[in-house]
Amino acid sequence: MAKRISPRKVKIHNQYTYEQAADALGVSVQTVRMWRQSGxxxxxxxxxxxxxxxxxxxYLNERWGKPKRCLAPDQFLCMTCNAPRRAYGxxxxxxxxxxxxxxxxALCEECQGVCGKFASPTLCEELAPVLTIATRNRK
Ligand SMILES: [Zn+2]
Known part of the structure; x- marks a missing residue:
């Protein structure tokens, strides 16, 4: 498994040899050489x-730094598709x-698997024009 690397350890005005970059980020020199191969x-x-x-x-931000996924307010992360999807129907x-x-x-528009996300009543109100939301009370 690739371990998480923090782009914040890189100083943008510095220049790094492979060895220095590896040191700064706590990875092996081999890893840095591999990054070169991959762009x-x-x-x-x-x-x-x-x-x-x-x-x-x-480069690191591109690979590791960005938030995992940005969902539009009316999108759900479908675990089955592993992609942002809109609600079926x-x-x-x-x-x-x-x-x-x-x-x-909601149900995924592509595979109809269950997908969900945390929300607030405020978000529900905002989504009302695009999404029919039924409130289900927990017993
Ligand atoms: Zn799906």
């Missing part, structure tokens, strides 16, 4: 090869946990 820009016209801090940071159920928090559940 990390490296200044290789001279020795030692240098990696510009901002290029390294951009434009319908969802709201299950309140408290007066402020709850969970929206």
């Amino acid at each position: 990390l820009p490296v200044l290789d016209s001279q020795k030692p090869h240098l990696i510009l801090g901002f290029a390294l940071k951009d 434009g319908m969802a159920d709201y299950l309140p946990y408290t007066s402020m928090r709850g969970r929206l559940e």
Whole structure:
């Protein structure tokens, strides 16, 4: 498993050799060389090869730094499709946990599997124009 790497450890105005980048990020030199294979820009016209801090940071942000997924307000993360999906039939159920928090559940428009996300009554109101939401009270 790839371990999580923090792009924040990279200083954008620095230049790094493979060894320095590996040290700064706590990975092996081999890993940094692999990043080069998979698209990390490296200044290789001279020795030692240098990696510009901002290029390294951009590369890492691209791979690890960004939030996992940004869902549109009317999208759900379908575990089956492993992708953001809209609600099948434009319908969802709201299950309140408290007066402020709850969970929206819908069927995936693609595979009709159950998908859901945390929501609030406010979000439900905002979604009312695009989603028919039935509130289900927990027994
Ligand atoms: Zn699905």
